[in-house]
Amino acid sequence: MDYDYQIAVIGGGSGGLTVAAGAASFGAETALIERKPNLGGDCLHYGCMPSKALIQAAKEVHTSSHYQSFSNEDYDHLFSGAMERVAEAVEDVQNHDSKDRFIDMGIDLYEAEAVFQDPHTLRVGEKTITAKRIVIATGSSPFIPPIQGVDEVDYLTNETIFSLRQRPASMVVIGGGIIGIELSQAMSRLGVDVTVLEGNDTILANEDEEIAGIAQQTASREMNILTNAKADRIEKTQTGVKVVYTKDGVENTLEAEQLLVATGRKANTGSLGLEHAGVETEKGAVTVNASLRTSQNHIYAVGDCNGSMPFTHVAGMEGKIAVSNAVLGLSRKASYEKIPWVVYTAPEIYHLGLREKEAKEKYGDKLLTFKTKLENNDRFMAERNTTGLVKILTTSRGRIVGAHAVGEGAGEWMQEVGTVQALNKKFQSISNIIHPYPARNNVVSQTSDLYWREKLFGSRVNDLIQWYVKKWR
Ligand SMILES: Cc1cc2nc3c(=O)[nH]c(=O)nc-3n(C[C@H](O)[C@H](O)[C@H](O)COP(=O)(O)OP(=O)(O)OC[C@H]3O[C@@H](n4cnc5c(N)ncnc54)[C@H](O)[C@@H]3O)c2cc1C
Numbered sequence: 261m262d263y264d265y266q267i268a269v270i271g272g273g274s275g276g277l278t279v280a281a282g283a284a285s286f287g288a289e290t291a292l293i294e295r296k297p298n299l300g301g302d303c304l305h306y307g308c309m310p311s312k313a314l315i316q317a318a319k320e321v322h323t324s325s326h327y328q329s330f331s332n333e334d335y336d337h338l339f340s341g342a343m344e345r346v347a348e349a350v351e352d353v354q355n356h357d358s359k360d361r362f363i364d365m366g367i368d369l370y371e372a373e374a375v376f377q378d379p380h381t382l383r384v385g386e387k388t389i390t391a392k393r394i395v396i397a398t399g400s401s402p403f404i405p406p407i408q409g410v411d412e413v414d415y416l417t418n419e420t421i422f423s424l425r426q427r428p429a430s431m432v433v434i435g436g437g438i439i440g441i442e443l444s445q446a447m448s449r450l451g452v453d454v455t456v457l458e459g460n461d462t463i464l465a466n467e468d469e470e471i472a473g474i475a476q477q478t479a480s481r482e483m484n485i486l487t488n489a490k491a492d493r494i495e496k497t498q499t500g501v502k503v504v505y506t507k508d509g510v511e512n513t514l515e516a517e518q519l520l521v522a523t524g525r526k527a528n529t530g531s532l533g534l535e536h537a538g539v540e541t542e543k544g545a546v547t548v549n550a551s552l553r554t555s556q557n558h559i560y561a562v563g564d565c566n567g568s569m570p571f572t573h574v575a576g577m578e579g580k581i582a583v584s585n586a587v588l589g590l591s592r593k594a595s596y597e598k599i600p601w602v603v604y605t606a607p608e609i610y611h612l613g614l615r616e617k618e619a620k621e622k623y624g625d626k627l628l629t630f631k632t633k634l635e636n637n638d639r640f641m642a643e644r645n646t647t648g649l650v651k652i653l654t655t656s657r658g659r660i661v662g663a664h665a666v667g668e669g670a671g672e673w674m675q676e677v678g679t680v681q682a683l684n685k686k687f688q689s690i691s692n693i694i695h696p697y698p699a700r701n702n703v704v705s706q707t708s709d710l711y712w713r714e715k716l717f718g719s720r721v722n723d724l725i726q727w728y729v730k731k732w733r
C-alpha cells in the first residue's frame with residue numbers, strides 16, 4: 261500500500277520535534293502535526309523556559325533585597341518587569357524552534373489537531389493523511405484533582421501563570437511537587453505571600469528523603485509550607501479564593517488573591533481517537549514497550565504522553581530512539597536508569613538513580629553511602645552559602661547507583677557524577693581527576709576521596725602500608 265508519508269509525527273514539542281528533525285535528516289518523507297499556533301510544546305511555552313526565566317528574574321530581585329528594601333509599589337514594578345522578561349525569553353527561543361526552520365528541513369507541517377481514523381490514517385483538520393509509521397508525541401496537561409468547587413473558581417496552572425502581569429498580594433499553591441515548589445519560590449521572591457498545601461508528609465516527595473528535608477527547611481524560610489495538608493474544598497471570595505484543607509485530621513481555611521494548582525500531569529491522549537487505531541492506554545498514558553512501540557507495531561509514543569518520566573531530556577532521548585527504530589529499522593531500547601534531573605529551586609537539587617531508601621532495599625549491606633556537607637567545603641564556606649549536602653550511593657566496588665545533592669548550582673557541578681556513571685566508570689575514579697581549586701565541583705572529588713578512605717584506612721591494605729613505611733622507608 262502507498263502512504264502519503266513514511267512517518268507522521270503528532271505533536272510539535274520536545275519529543276515530536278526531535279523525531280521530525282531526525283526523520284527528515286535521514287531522508288524520510290515526514291509530516292509534523294501541531295494543534296497550537298507555535299511549535300515548541302509545553303517546555304517552551306508553559307514549562308522549562310518560562311519557569312527558568314522567572315526563577316532567574318526572581319533570584320536577582322531576591323539578591324537585591326539583601327541590599328535594599330522594596331516597597332509594595334517596587335514589588336509591583338519588579339513583578340511585571342519579571343513577567344515581561346519571561347515573555348521575551350520565550351520569544352527568543354521560539355525563533356529557534358520556528359516553523360520555517362522545520363519546513364526548510366523538508367517537513368510538511370500541518371497546523372491542526374490530529375485524530376486517528378484507522379491505524380494508518382489521521383484526520384488533520386479538513387484533510388486526511390496516511391503514514392506508514394506514526395509517532396505520538398502529544399505531551400501532557402495539568403491534572404486537576406476533583407476538589408469540590410475547583411471548577412467554580414478562577415485558578416492558575418502552569419499554562420496561565422506566566423500570563424500574569426500584576427503581582428497578586430497572596431497565592432495558595434496546591435501541590436508541593438517540582439512545579440509547585442519551583443514556581444512558589446519564584447513568586448515569593450517577587451513579593452507574593454505564598455502558602456503551599458502538600459498532601460504528602462514532605463514536599464518534593466520524589467527526592468531522596470534527606471535531600472527533600474533540607475530543601476523543605478530552606479524553602480520554609482521564604483514561604484509558608486503546610487505538609488500533610490490536603491485541599492478539600494475551594495470557594496470564591498470577593499477578593500480571590502478560600503481553600504478549605506485538612507491538616508493532620510483538622511479542618512482549616514486559607515484565603516488568597518490567587519490559586520495555583522500544581523498537582524501532577526495527565527497525558528494528552530483523550531482526543532486522539534486511539535480506539536480507531538487499536539492503540540492501548542493505561543491510566544490515560546499510551547502503553548509502550550522498551551522500543552517505544554505501542555500495541556500497534558508501527559505506532560510509537562515518546563515524551564510525556566507515554567507516562568515514563570516527564571522531562572524534556574527524556575522526551576529528547578526517546579525521540580532519538582524512535583527515529584532509530586521507526587526510520588532506520590533498528591530495535592534500540594529506552595533505559596531510564598541513568599537519567600538525572602534537576603529541581604531549579606534555590607538551592608538546586610540534583611537527582612540521579614536510586615534514593616537511599618530504595619538503594620538500601622536493593623543492595624542491603626553491600627551499599628556504600630558517601631556524604632559531604634557543603635559546610636565542610638572551602639568554596640561554599642567562602643561564599644557563605646553552606647546549606648546543602650552531597651550524597652553518593654555505590655556498590656562495594658564503587659558502581660554508582662544513586663547520586664543526590666542539594667546546594668547552590670548543584671544541577672551543574674553534580675553532573676560530573678552522572679557523566680562518570682554514564683561512561684561506566686567507578687565513583688572513586690573522580691578522585692584521580694584534578695579539579696581546579698576552589699571550583700564548586702571540588703565537593704564531588706572530596707566525596708569521592710571518602711571511598712578511598714573507607715577502603716584503605718582501617719583495612720588490611722592500610723596495615724600493610726603502615727608496616728612497609730615503618731620497616732622499609
Ligand atoms: C512548569 C513546568 C516546568 C518544567 N520544567 C522542566 C525542566 O526544567 N526540565 C525538564 O526536563 N522538564 C521540565 N518540564 C517538563 C517538560 O516540559 C515536559 O517533559 C516536556 O515538555 C515534554 O515534551 P513532549 O514533547 O512530550 O510534550 P510537549 O512539549 O507538551 O509537546 C506536545 C505537543 O503536542 C501537541 N498536541 C497534543 N495533542 C495533539 C493533537 N491531537 N494533534 C496535534 N498536536 C497535538 C501539543 O499542542 C504540544 O505542542 C516542565 C514542565 C512544566 C509544566
Ligand SMILES: NC(=O)c1ccc[n+]([C@@H]2O[C@H](COP(=O)([O-])OP(=O)(O)OC[C@H]3O[C@@H](n4cnc5c(N)ncnc54)[C@H](O)[C@@H]3O)[C@@H](O)[C@H]2O)c1
Pocket residue numbers: 405407434435436437438439440442457458459460464465466489490491492522523524525569570571601602603604
Ligand atoms: N525541573 C524540572 O525538570 C521540572 C520542573 C517542573 C516540572 N517537571 C516535570 O513535571 C512533573 C509534574 O510536576 P508536578 O509538580 O505537577 O507533579 P508532582 O506529581 O511531582 O507533584 C504534585 C503534588 O501535588 C500533591 N497533591 C495532589 N493533590 C493534592 C491535594 N488535593 N492537596 C494537596 N496536595 C496535593 C501531590 O501529593 C504531589 O506531591 C514533574 O514530575 C517533572 O517530571 C520537571
